[in-house]
Amino acid sequence: MLDYVNWLRHASPYINQHRDCTFVVMLPGEGVAHPNFGNIVHDLVLLHSLGVRLVLVHGSRPQIEARLAERGLSPRYHNNLRVTDGAALECVMDAVGRLRVEIEARLSMDMAASPMQGARLRVAGGNLVTARPLGVHDGIDYHHTGEVRRIDRKGIQRLLDERSIVLLSPLGYSPTGEIFNLACEDVAMSAAIALAADKLVLYGEEAGLLDDNEQLVRELRPYQARAHLQRLGACYQAELLDAAAQAAEGGVRRSHIVSFQNNGALLTELFTRDGGGTMVAQEQFERLREATIDDVGGLLELIRPLEEQGILVRRSREVLETEIEQFSIVERDGLIIACAALYPLPDSQAGELACLAVNPQYRQGGRGDELLARIEQRAKTLGLNQLFVLTTRTAHWFQERGFVTCGVESLPSSRASLYNFQRNSKVFVKSL
Incomplete structure (x- = not known):
């Protein structure tokens, strides 16, 4: 019970933050x-x-494969895109139609079996995606495979205003009445950009993007994503990352890649500070900056436990407010997670x-080193050539970074006169 209460307390800022926001969620056929x-x-x-305004885009690749197999037809691909001839299009329409009905039924069933029983959940859709033919590439005619031409932004927003979940299938229609098979990633990315969505969530098999050491990459800027695309080559994770990067470049603030295999992956990504997948964001999720008066409360929360342990000298709110300009901080999604101060x-x-x-x-992220570098840079800008530090617990950390031990007598007289012999802090100095 306590874990649940703590999770809810930590999630509460995100619950408030996400209310009335527009999220586009893409779930491939493998996820369904x-x-x-x-x-x-x-x-x-x-x-x-x-209170999230939700647009759900579903894929259908494995379901289409099953329909083709039932009819004894072989799938054809070029550059990882299906070549949709007339026979394949029939299978596409059959698979997508059946899948859409199944998803709508499952959403309705889930509402009936949830604490929201009795509330009405509407799933809405329609001819909201206009498409055009992909045409001939490298001598290959894609026939009825298409690409998104336009998203009916006003139509979708009207449905969202009516508190409907908007369900978009990977089919598009031309003004001449043709039907085109679309990539669900393209539909989701285009919808997120057209709607100026707050988030695009892309489900894949993996928890997110993995680096060369098979470690999860938690955050990227769009320009960083391009370098990873070259490394990944032709794989589904690359398709998801490309869609996320394009969405960010098109104005979507944050895109997230999560796994459809992991129970609760969506909630973990959206309602915890560090998430569980990979985020591609326009702005910097974590940044090092100078403190302002609005940061006093966050600083107090950070340093109070260390003051109670005797590691830091106790500072009152009034002192912090007076000395706030001396501080540099590391802020992560609104939370101050590290700080340091420079006193000339x-x-x-x-x-x-x-x-x-x-x-x-x-x-474990090298934030102490980042802050030390910022303090040293600020000191040099002020024309200082020495940096002192007094510590009771972290002597080795500073020695490993170029500080050398010295006596209290080495401190400038203005600081030596304030030395607390009861704390008996060790004094270190570093030449800049």
Whole structure:
């Protein structure tokens, strides 16, 4: 019970933040066919009940493959896109139609079986995607395979205003009445851009993007995504990353890649600070900057546990408000996770590095080194040539970064007169 209460408390800022936001969620056909699909539907209904304006785009590749196999037809691909001739188009329409009905039924069933029972959930759609033929590429005629030409933004927004979940299938229609088979990733990305969505969520098999060491890449800028695309080559993760990067470049603030195999992946990504997948964001999710008066409350939350342990000298809110301009901070999605202060010492060309603190959950990311580099840069800008630090617990950390031990007598007189012999801090200095 306590874990649930703590999770809800930490999620509450995101619940408020996501209300009335527009999310476009893409679930490929493999995700619909996966045993975890029921849990994904639960999560989508929960988002809807929390006031999120939801557009769901579904894929259908494995379902189309099954229809082709039933008719004894072989699938044809070029550059990972289906070549949709007349016979294949019949299979596409059959598979997409059946899948759409199944998804609508599952969403309705989930509402009936949830605490939202009795509330009406509407799933809406229509000819909201206009498409055009992909044409002939490298001598290959794609026939009825198309690409998105236009999204009916006003039509979708009207349905969202009516509190409907908008369900988009990977089919598009031309003004001349033709039907085109579309990539669900293209539909989702185009819809997110057209709607100026707050988020695009892309489900894939993996938890997100993995680097060369098979470690999860948690955050990327669009320009960084391009370098990873070259490394990945032709694979589905590359398709998802490309869609996320294009969405960011098209104005979508944040795109997320999560796994349809992991129960609760969507909620973890959206309602926890570090998420569980890969995010491609326009703005910097974590940044190092100078503190302002609005940061005093966050600084107090960060340093108070260390003050209670005797690691840092206790500072009152009034002192922090007076000295706030001395602080540099690391902010992660609105939370201050690290700080350090520089105090120029009067009558000398020296400064004191003080109140260096990093949230215990984030001590493995080199943030202390980033703050030290920022403090040293600020000191040099002020014309200081020495940096002192007084510490009771972290002597080795500073020694490993070029600080050398010295006596209290080495401190400038203005600082030596304030030395607390009861704390008995060790004094270190570094030449800049």
